[in-house]
Amino acid sequence: MNAPAAPAVSKPERSATAGRPSSAKPPGPCLLVIFGAGGDLTKRLVTPALYNLACTHLLPENFAIIGVDHTASDDQAWRDHLSQAMQSFVGGTGEFDPAAIDQTAWTWLTERMYYQVGDFEDSKSFDTLRDRIAEIDKAHETGGNVIFYLAVADRFFGRVIDELGKAKLVDADEPAPADEAKPWRRVVIEKPFGHDLKSARDLNARILKVLDEDQIFRIDHFLGKETVQNIMTFRFSNGMFEPLWNRDHIDHVQITVAETVGVEARGSFYEATGALRDMVPNHVFQLLCMTAMEPPTSFEADAIRSKKVDVFKAIKPVEPHHAVRGQYESGSVLGKSVRAYRSEPNVDPRSNAETYAALKIDIDNWRWAGVPFYIRTGKYMTRRSSEIAIQFKQAPMALFAETGCEALRTNWLVIRVQPEEGISLQFEVKRPGPTVELQTVKMNFAYKDWFPPQQNVGYETLLYDVMTGDQTLFQRADQVEEGWRIVQRVLDQWAKTTPDDFPNYIAGTAGPAAADALLAQDGGRSWRPVAVDAGPKPLSTGLASK
Ligand code: BG6
Numbered sequence: 001m002n003a004p005a006a007p008a009v010s011k012p013e014r015s016a017t018a019g020r021p022s023s024a025k026p027p028g029p030c031l032l033v034i035f036g037a038g039g040d041l042t043k044r045l046v047t048p049a050l051y052n053l054a055c056t057h058l059l060p061e062n063f064a065i066i067g068v069d070h071t072a073s074d075d076q077a078w079r080d081h082l083s084q085a086m087q088s089f090v091g092g093t094g095e096f097d098p099a100a101i102d103q104t105a106w107t108w109l110t111e112r113m114y115y116q117v118g119d120f121e122d123s124k125s126f127d128t129l130r131d132r133i134a135e136i137d138k139a140h141e142t143g144g145n146v147i148f149y150l151a152v153a154d155r156f157f158g159r160v161i162d163e164l165g166k167a168k169l170v171d172a173d174e175p176a177p178a179d180e181a182k183p184w185r186r187v188v189i190e191k192p193f194g195h196d197l198k199s200a201r202d203l204n205a206r207i208l209k210v211l212d213e214d215q216i217f218r219i220d221h222f223l224g225k226e227t228v229q230n231i232m233t234f235r236f237s238n239g240m241f242e243p244l245w246n247r248d249h250i251d252h253v254q255i256t257v258a259e260t261v262g263v264e265a266r267g268s269f270y271e272a273t274g275a276l277r278d279m280v281p282n283h284v285f286q287l288l289c290m291t292a293m294e295p296p297t298s299f300e301a302d303a304i305r306s307k308k309v310d311v312f313k314a315i316k317p318v319e320p321h322h323a324v325r326g327q328y329e330s331g332s333v334l335g336k337s338v339r340a341y342r343s344e345p346n347v348d349p350r351s352n353a354e355t356y357a358a359l360k361i362d363i364d365n366w367r368w369a370g371v372p373f374y375i376r377t378g379k380y381m382t383r384r385s386s387e388i389a390i391q392f393k394q395a396p397m398a399l400f401a402e403t404g405c406e407a408l409r410t411n412w413l414v415i416r417v418q419p420e421e422g423i424s425l426q427f428e429v430k431r432p433g434p435t436v437e438l439q440t441v442k443m444n445f446a447y448k449d450w451f452p453p454q455q456n457v458g459y460e461t462l463l464y465d466v467m468t469g470d471q472t473l474f475q476r477a478d479q480v481e482e483g484w485r486i487v488q489r490v491l492d493q494w495a496k497t498t499p500d501d502f503p504n505y506i507a508g509t510a511g512p513a514a515a516d517a518l519l520a521q522d523g524g525r526s527w528r529p530v531a532v533d534a535g536p537k538p539l540s541t542g543l544a545s546k
Contacts, residue, residue, distance in 0.1 A: 030145040031066065031133060033068060043082065047086065066114045098455055114136055170215065188219060191220060197485050204477040217462075224473065252374065255288060262333070263379055267345050275325075280357060287417065291415075293311050309476065311363060323358070327502045328380045330507060340503055341353070376515060380507035384532070388414070395408050422447055423445045442536050
């Protein structure tokens with residue numbers, strides 16, 4: 001990750017690309033090979049991200065893309081297919097919803113796009129691919145630098161990498177002319193990386209026979225989110241928060257990733273996955289370790305990644321009694337009636353797959369011992385809201401005992417990851433008037449008030465970083481394995497039984513009652529409401545809450 005740009009006190013103008021100071025330069029020449037060229041990920045996220053990078057001139061001039069998939073097609077048909085897809089996003093409501101497609105940037109990109117029919121499990125396809133890479137590398141002068149992006153189902157990861165190895169496509173030892181930098185080969189792997197601790201270990205062992213760790217970029221798209229990257233900057237660039245960021249001042253932390261989408265057409269995937277596997281050891285744990293890590297000694301990738309792994313190492317495997325699972329019943333989400341999980345297509349009518357998971361995590365180190373981190377994630381919840389909420393310890397009551405005030409409310413610092421990205425601080429003030437009456441108020445920073453809106457699907461920074469060889473925002477082998485280790489006991493326990501109370505939360509609500517009990521049993525704590533912007537509201541937006 002680049003060091004932060006110089007601080008600004010007025011509303012700064014920035015480069016239109018996420019996370020890059022306006023001084024960001026295009027990376028050096030390279031060729032991007034996408035396995036899974038016909039897939040949803042390529043269409044919905046990778047192509048729009050490449051287009052956004054092209055719009056902001058953050059792709060190299062010497063750049064080309066080869067899309068590989070098993071369906072018969074050719075260069076022009078693939079370009080047309082993606083052109084239609086891009087056009088279909090215009091004015092939409094998805095991650096990529098431009099007002100119009102910039103034809104100059106799009107044409108620039110399509111002129112560099114090629115299609116190669118290939119079977120991911122057939123060695124011959126990789127020999128053909130090698131020849132095609134050589135041809136296109138020469139035509140576009142991409143310097144022999146190649147990124148292989150595995151936008152394919154996870155069952156192909158090991159095999160594709162084996163085949164890349166056999167075809168000598170990922171050899172880092174190619175001879176380079178004395179006056180040129182050695183060409184590099186990098187591999188991007190999507191999630192899920194394994195489906196439990198054993199399979200993650202096996203996959204790491206298998207791919208590390210072919211690749212060096214510094215060639216591997218394991219993507220977790222949460223790390224592509226600006227607000228997630230900002231957690232570290234917020235913590236370590238402000239003198240006033242970090243001194244409070246520990247067990248002396250913090251009561252507990254709540255991390256919520258609530259979604260308003262259901263499982264819908266993803267039944268077969270979800271039946272084998274469930275909410276815990278799908279969201280926790282990867283996305284939610286990224287939020288957890290960004291919040292809990294010690295300050296790194298530099299912005300070097302390994303300095304940061306090691307501090308994250310240290311957080312995981314201090315967490316014992318979660319015991320099943322510290323975990324709650326839920327499954328949605330039919331209900332209404334944002335005013336629309338939706339069916340129960342068990343009635344979704346390709347779902348067993350007696351399924352025990354969870355669509356909601358909550359865990360209590362204890363980090364047993366000097367900073368956090370005794371400060372629980374409660375995490376929860378679920379489909380079809382009340383609102384879409386991802387946030388990290390830090391509750392500070394209560395101030396002494398002594399001064400206010402005589403005022404009629406029954407209890408002091410605690411302060412919350414809330415980092416809103418999405419939507420309504422921002423940070424707020426909730427604290428007490430005296431209500432104007434002759435007596436001492438307390439009122440909870442909130443100071444709010446909203447990204448939209450300070451930064452111009454930008455087209456960003458979350459993959460721009462990640463792709464740029466792969467091109468520049470920066471691994472900071474990618475998971476190292478040990479981090480992935482630690483994540484699985486922490487949840488493994490719960491996964492094992494949940495696989496054995498189907499809860500009697502499933503389905504146990506109504507779609508469009510905040511989750512099962514047992515999740516409330518998980519906090520209540522710890523001295524009466526409770527979850528924050530699942531709301532885009534929970535907490536007190538000023539008079540201008542409604543009556544202030546007391
Ligand atoms: C994916 C999960 O990795 O992340 C989905 O498979 C989930 O189930 C999605 O909906 C959430 O990502 P985002 O960026 O929409 O919050």
